[in-house]
Amino acid sequence: MASGNGSNFEALVASCRQGPLNAVVELLVVNNPGCGAQRRAERLGVACQVIDHRLHPQRQSLDQALLLAFQAARVDLVVMAGWMRIVTPVLIDAFPARLVNIHPSLLPSFAGLDGIGQALAAGVALTGCTAHLVTEQVDGGPILVQAAVPVLAGDDHSSLSRRIHQQEHRILPLAVALAAQRLGPARLDQG
Ligand code: GAR
Numbered sequence: 022m023a024s025g026n027g028s029n030f031e032a033l034v035a036s037c038r039q040g041p042l043n044a045v046v047e048l049l050v051v052n053n054p055g056c057g058a059q060r061r062a063e064r065l066g067v068a069c070q071v072i073d074h075r076l077h078p079q080r081q082s083l084d085q086a087l088l089l090a091f092q093a094a095r096v097d098l099v100v101m102a103g104w105m106r107i108v109t110p111v112l113i114d115a116f117p118a119r120l121v122n123i124h125p126s127l128l129p130s131f132a133g134l135d136g137i138g139q140a141l142a143a144g145v146a147l148t149g150c151t152a153h154l155v156t157e158q159v160d161g162g163p164i165l166v167q168a169a170v171p172v173l174a175g176d177d178h179s180s181l182s183r184r185i186h187q188q189e190h191r192i193l194p195l196a197v198a199l200a201a202q203r204l205g206p207a208r209l210d211q212g
Contacts, residue, residue: 022050022087022104027058029102029123032190033197034065042194044201048094050087052106068094074106084111091116098201101155102193113155120155121200123193125185127151127167132160137182140172147171148181150189152196165196 023030030049036042049062049069062069070090077083088111091099101108101122113120126136128151131143140148149169156162168188172181 022101023058024052024105025056025103027061028186029189029193030058031061036194042198047096050090080109081111084109087112088115118154121196122153122155123189124151124160128160150185152192165199166192168192
């Protein structure tokens with residue numbers, strides 16, 4: 022699941038294809054038609070479905086559409102790789118311990134919108150990124166992997182974001198592997 026640029030999506034695909042992650046990215050779902058993630062999927066040859074949230078005024082209805090897409094693709098695990106919508110129990114309960122999110126801060130600090138801007142505004146010396154399981158509490162589920170990123174003198178949103186993204190690309194595949202390991206092969210096979 023991606024809403025924007027899709028660099029985390031591409032990192033996951035790369036980790037599956039060249040790297041250590043023993044998985045296949047079966048489907049990308051985007052909510053913003055024409056977003057960078059969709060273009061990356063085309064370039065990478067990954068199936069991509071657009072599910073525009075503007076056509077689903079209710080959050081539950083958007084999640085129902087997502088759920089149908091994931092069930093049709095028979096996926097075992099779902100990753101919110103830069104998904105900028107709040108998800109509901111419709112999706113969360115369908116993938117218990119199988120829904121992973123990446124967030125650009127060291128949770129529980131700076132949950133919610135613009136974790137990077139929040140860290141800069143707070144003047145912290147250390148921030149980072151967190152991959153975690155998704156629960157109903159926004160950005161509050163069990164943490165799988167974190168990476169710390171120092172805030173350097175002169176950092177602005179874009180320079181800090183670049184270094185956080187580098188770490189996100191490293192920890193997200195690790196988090197997916199960890200989530201799968203926690204479930205074990207039997208649970209994953211039940212799909
Ligand atoms: C990432 O930094 C991710 O942590 C953040 O969106 C960015 C997506 O980048 N997600 C959130 O803020 C979710 N609350 P990408 O499109 O290049 O992967």
